[in-house]
Amino acid sequence: MLNRNDNCWCESGLKYKKCHLEFDKKLRDLRSKGYITPGIELIKTKKQIEGIKESAKINNGLLDLIGEKIRVGMTTQEIDDLAYNYTISNGGIPAPLNYDGFPKSICTSINNEVCHGIPSKDVILKSGDIINVDATTIFNGYYSDASRMFMIGQVSDAARKLVEVTKECLAIGISEVKPWGFLGDIGAAIQEYAESRGYSVVREFGGHGVGLDIHEEPFINHFGKRGTDMILVPGMVFTIEPMINIGGHEVFVDEDNGWTAITKDGSLSAQWEHTVLVTEDGIEIISQ
Template sequence: MRELINKDECWCGSGKKYKECHFTIDEKLSKMEGEGLIAPPREIIKTSEQIEGIRKSSQVTKKVLDMVAERIRAGITTDEINTLVHEYTLELGGIPATLNYRGYPKSVCVSINEVVCHGIPDERVLKEGDIVNVDVTTIYKGYYGDSSRMFIIGKASEKAIRLVETAKECLYAGINVVKPFATFGDIGHAIQTHAEEKGYSVVREYGGHGIGIQFHEEPFVDHCAEPHTGMIMIPGMTFTIEPMINEGTYRCKVLRDGWTAVTADGKLTAQWEHTVLVTEEGVEILTA
C-alpha cells in the first residue's frame, strides 16, 4: 500500500483527502501487483490541469491533420506537406515537436507505401495509388499531442485499401479495451488478434508511448502482447496507440538516414494513431 495516512492530502495534488481520492485505486493496484502486474509510476498520472493542456495540444494536432486532409493529393511533394504542417502549426500557436527532436530534420513524418514510420519529407512526389501516413506531434503551451492518419492518393489497389482499413480497425480495437484496471497487454492482444485474423502482421520494433508533459514518457505501448500482462491502467494516464500493420512480415529495417523504417520485404504497411486518456468511465480520444 502507498505510505499515506488516510486523512492526509492525496499524493496526486487534487487537494482532496487521500481516503476520498486515490486510496481505493491504490488498494486495488496493490492487489493486482500481487498477480505479477505493474502499477504505473505516480509521475505519469496527470492532474486535471495537465489533462486540459494535453487535450488542447491534441486538438491543435487534429486541426493540422484536418488541413493536410484538404491539401494532400497526387503531385504534391512530401516537403510541401512538411511546409504546410510547419506553417499551420505555428499559425495555431503550436510548435512542431519532431523538428530537431534527437536530430530529426523536419516538422512532420510522411511515410509512403512500404515505409513503416519516420519517413523524412523530401522532394518525393505523391502519385496515384500511394498510401501515405502523415504523423503530426504538436507542442502547445508546453503540452504534447500526437496523432497520425492514412491517406489514399487517388485510386489505390483493393489490397492497399483493405490494409488501410484494417489498420484503422486495429487502432480502435486497442482503444476499445482502454479502461481503469485493464492492462497494456490487453491493448496489444486486441490489436494483434484483429490484425492476424485478417491475415496481416503487427510491427514489434515500434509501439505507442506515454505522452503529455514530454514527447515520450512511460509506458511503452506494445501492439503485440498477452492479455492481462504488463502495466495497469488507471485514470489520468495519457498515451498513444499507433499500430503499424504490415501486409507481409512484421520485420523492419532502418535506412541509412537513421530514421526511415521500411518493411523488410518491401510490402505495404499502414498506421493510424491517437492520443488517449484513461478516464473514470473508460477512455477519451484526445485527438479525435
C-alpha cells in the same frame, strides 16, 4: 507518505482521503500480488489532462488541414511546410523538429515506409500512393500525438484494404482499454485481428505514454498475450498506433537518413494513431 487530511498528490485541492487514498490502496494491493502497476509519474492530473487536450486541438486541426490539402503532385515538403506554419501560427511547436536530430516538423511515410519518413521536396505524391502523416504538437509544454492514413488518387484494392484493416486494428485496440484492465490486452487484440485478416504486426515500434514529453512510459506493444503487462488505471495517457504490413512483420531502418523504417520485403505498410486517456469508466480519445 501522505496523511488522510493532507492535500492529494494530484493537485485536485481535495483532501487525500476524499481523492486518491482508496486508489493508492488498490494499487499497493495489486503490486503486492505481483502485478505491474504504474507509478504516480504516469498518472496525469486534471490540470495536465486539460493541457494535453489544448495541445490536441492544434494537432487535430493540423491533420484536418492536411486532409483537405493533400493531393496528387504535392511534395512531402509541402506537407511539412503546412505543419510548421499551422502549428506555429496557432501558438504551438512541432515536436518532431530537431527531436534527437530529426530534421522536419512532421513524419510522412509512403507505401512500404512503416514510420518516421522524412519530408522532402524531391518526394512527389502520385496516384496510387498511401501515406501516413504523423503529427506531434507541443502547446504550453504539453504534448499530443496522432497520425492518419491518406490514399492518393486511385489506389489498388490491396492498398485500400490494408488502410481499412489497419484502422480497424486501431479501433479494436482502443476497445480493449479498460480501467484496471491489462495493457497486454491491447496488443493481443490487435495481433489476433490483423493476423486473422492475413496481415502482420510490426514488432519494433509501438505506442507510448505521452503528455509531458514526446515519449513516456509505458511502451505499448501491438502484439502479445492477454492478461499480461501493466495494469491500466484512470489518468494514464498514451498512444495506440498499430503498424500493419501486407507481407512479413520485419523492418529495417534506412541507413542513409537513420530514421525511416521500411518493410524488409518491400510490402505495403499502414498506420493509424490516437492518443487516449483512461477514465474512471472507460476511455476518452484526446488526439486523432
